Each structure stands twice: as C-alpha cells, then as structure tokens.
Amino acid sequence: xxxxxxxxxxxxxxxxxxxxxxxxxxxxxxxxxxxxxxxxxxxxxxxxxxxxxxxxxxxxxxxxxxxxxxxxxxxxxxxxxxxxxxxxxxxxxxxxxxxxxxxxxxxxxxxxxxxxxxxxxxxxxxxxxxxxxxxxxxxxxxxxxxxxxxxxxxxxxxxxxxxxxxxxxxxxxxxxxxxxxxxxxxxxxxxxxxxxxxxxxxxxxxxxxxx
Amino acid sequence: xxxxxxxxxxxxxxxxxxxxxxxxxxxxxxxxxxxxxxxxxxxxxxxxxxxxxxxxxxxxxxxxxxxxxxxxxxxxxxxxxxxxxxxxxxxxxxxxxxxxxxxxxxxxxxxxxxxxxxxxxxxxxxxxxxxxxxxxxxxx
Numbered sequence: 001x002x003x004x005x006x007x008x009x010x011x012x013x014x015x016x017x018x019x020x021x022x023x024x025x026x027x028x029x030x031x032x033x034x035x036x037x038x039x040x041x042x043x044x045x046x047x048x049x050x051x052x053x054x055x056x057x058x059x060x061x062x063x064x065x066x067x068x069x070x071x072x073x074x075x076x077x078x079x080x081x082x083x084x085x086x087x088x089x090x091x092x093x094x095x096x097x098x099x100x101x102x103x104x105x106x107x108x109x110x111x112x113x114x115x116x117x118x119x120x121x122x123x124x125x126x127x128x129x130x131x132x133x134x135x136x137x138x139x140x141x142x143x144x145x146x147x148x149x150x151x152x153x154x155x156x157x158x159x160x161x162x163x164x165x166x167x168x169x170x171x172x173x174x175x176x177x178x179x180x181x182x183x184x185x186x187x188x189x190x191x192x193x194x195x196x197x198x199x200x201x202x203x204x205x206x207x208x209x210x211x
Numbered sequence: 212x213x214x215x216x217x218x219x220x221x222x223x224x225x226x227x228x229x230x231x232x233x234x235x236x237x238x239x240x241x242x243x244x245x246x247x248x249x250x251x252x253x254x255x256x257x258x259x260x261x262x263x264x265x266x267x268x269x270x271x272x273x274x275x276x277x278x279x280x281x282x283x284x285x286x287x288x289x290x291x292x293x294x295x296x297x298x299x300x301x302x303x304x305x306x307x308x309x310x311x312x313x314x315x316x317x318x319x320x321x322x323x324x325x326x327x328x329x330x331x332x333x334x335x336x337x338x339x340x341x342x343x344x345x346x347x348x349x350x351x
Contacts (some may be wrong), residue, residue: 183272183304184272185303185322194306195304195305199321205309211312211339
C-alpha cells in the first residue's frame, strides 16, 4: 500500500480525536495501524533492495571476469604474504652477504698499499649502495602489509555475494586452474597439493619416465 | 662436463630479466659463451626457427607463448626437433612435469635452483642431446 496524504489524513485525525477525548484504547488502535503501515513500507523497500541486489548478482554470474576475480582473490592475501616473505628472505640474505663483503674489504683496506686504498674505498662505497638498495623490501613490504587486510575484507564480501548467487566457489576454483598455461609458484596450501617440493622429487619423477 | 661443446649457441627465454641475467651468469661460469635472450615464447619462436640454437633454456609461465608451447613447437618441427631443451620453472605440479616429459623435454629444473643443479642437469641434457645426434647420424 502506498502512503499518501489521502490514506493518512483520516487516520491521523482519528488519532488526534481519540487523544483529545482521552480514549486510550482507540488512540492505541490508530497508532498501531499507522505503525504497521510504516513497517510495511520499510519491508517493501527492503524487498526492492533485495531484488536489485539479486539482479546485480545475476549480472555477475554472466560476467566471468568478476567470478574469476572472486576465485583468484580467494587466496590473493596468501599469495601476497608469500611475496612479502620471499622478498624479505632475499633482502636479508643479500644484506648478510653485503655486510660480510664490507667487513672483508675494511680489513683488507688496512693491509693494502696506499695507492690501492682509493680502489678499496670505491668498492666499499658500492657495497654500501648495495645495502641501501635493499630498502625496497621495507617500502614494498609496507605497501603489501596495508593491502592484505583490505583484500581479505573484499574477498569475504565477494565470496558472500558469489554464494548468495548460488555459486560454489570450490567448483569455480577447479574450473579456473589451467595447468597448461602455467600457474607460477605453488604458494598456497591448496596449490601445493600434487606438487613436487624439491628438485630431488622432480628427478625421481623424470627417472621413472626414463629422462 | 668435458663432452660438452662450450661454443654452442644458447637461447635463454624468460619474461623476467633478472632470471635471464642469473641464468646467463651461471652458464658463463660453466664456460659457455654464446647467448641470446627472448622475453617470451612468442619472441623466441622466430629466433629458434633460424636454426641457430643447439640449446634452449626456457621458463614455463610466460604471457604470450608458454615454455611448454615453445617446446611442443620445437619438437613438432622436422628441422628443429633435435634441439636440446631445458625448462627452468616454478611450475611444480607432477602433472606438469609429466606433460613436459611427454612433450620431449631434456631436463626440468624447479625454481629456486642452485648453480650445482644447473651444472648437473645440463650434463644430463647434453647426454640426451648427444645420444639423439649420434642416432641421427647413424640413421642418416
């Protein structure tokens, strides 16, 4: 029912009359009627919102890009953590080596002839630059650390929407994987299944095939 | 690796320049001298078709043409099919290794890898390559 002044006016007038007459029973009766009318309106608005959402989810269904993005996004944060950890490990190893070279060169500097010191100093400067370059890990790491929680929130939202549209995300995932095209490093728990974990396992498998 | 000709022409195919640089440096350490680079299977294919290369070292996962597609094209070409082919890749699914083996790969290295692994696998790659060439010579 649509709320118009024509519908409301007599009811509001009756409500006022009942109030003026001090008739509590009639007053409450009219108030209830108005309240129910309001609730029905809210429910209708909610229903139309739900219909809009449902239409949008059906459009999502037709748009494979969005569905595949949802599937890919489901382990995006895990993949980003892998990037974070690998770059951290690599940067740390580089720093270890650079520091060790720096220490070696410093010790050497005291032992070389005066005319060779300039060259050693130059190399020490290069080592220092190498160390400074590892700064990238801190900077990129900070960006990733900010992105991960945002992605996780988005992932949960999209997964709920895909589920609301009646899709099974697990089925979607299996449809997405195209091993022929290559999928990159197996960094998530799910992708580690049926994978070799080191070169020895590759060799064993190839040996069994006569290669 | 005394039975390996270090003067051969090698094509290194990877979409990451860092990895191409690492592979080239390692190959140089092993005494090889002649390299070319390609950043994708699609860029590599016309280069391979010139018949210049005796060894292709390729990544799997690349944007336009993957390493496995490049391998299959090489093996399907009468003139190129004997080329030695080594995959260095992060792809580690058993089904992928099987696919590469069926496509005729000579060696398969999983990233991250070491210089020692590359040296060892190259030895095997050339054993297979030399055996193939000897067989071809016998038949011819």
